[in-house]
Amino acid sequence: MKKLLRVILPPFIGFFIFFTGVRYSSVYFTLKIDEMGLGNLKSFMSFYRYTLPLLFVVAVLTQLLVVVPVWRSLVKKTVADRINLTVDLCFVCLIFALGIGYAIWDPARGIHNLIKLVGFMSAVQLVYWLINFIVLYLFE
Numbered sequence: 001m002k003k004l005l006r007v008i009l010p011p012f013i014g015f016f017i018f019f020t021g022v023r024y025s026s027v028y029f030t031l032k033i034d035e036m037g038l039g040n041l042k043s044f045m046s047f048y049r050y051t052l053p054l055l056f057v058v059a060v061l062t063q064l065l066v067v068v069p070v071w072r073s074l075v076k077k078t079v080a081d082r083i084n085l086t087v088d089l090c091f092v093c094l095i096f097a098l099g100i101g102y103a104i105w106d107p108a109r110g111i112h113n114l115i116k117l118v119g120f121m122s123a124v125q126l127v128y129w130l131i132n133f134i135v136l137y138l139f140e
Helices: 002-023 041-075 079-104 111-139
Strands: none
Touching (some): 002 111, 041 111
């Protein structure tokens, strides 16, 4: 039962926090599916609203296949290895944020918009992973 909770609960809590933020925003009921590619906060909220089940399944599979085995090996590592893994996680989040930001970026809006998108996407990912690891730590 504890293994199942390690796989399901951390993504559930992370997604629940993001869902609450999106659901209780003032623009939730005005979100439309055709607003997803605009490259702003409203389009990100629209994307999250309409793809939540798929994103949750991907998060659970990632938790099962990647995060839990890494977490088990992380417990046995030294502090330097843990710091190295934290820096690696930040780098991976930045790479994914660059890819996602570039995919939804409108070049007509300028490079400043791309920087904002990448920063926002990095922050969303890092907050999710912080919540995930805090929940895993509480299980130990």
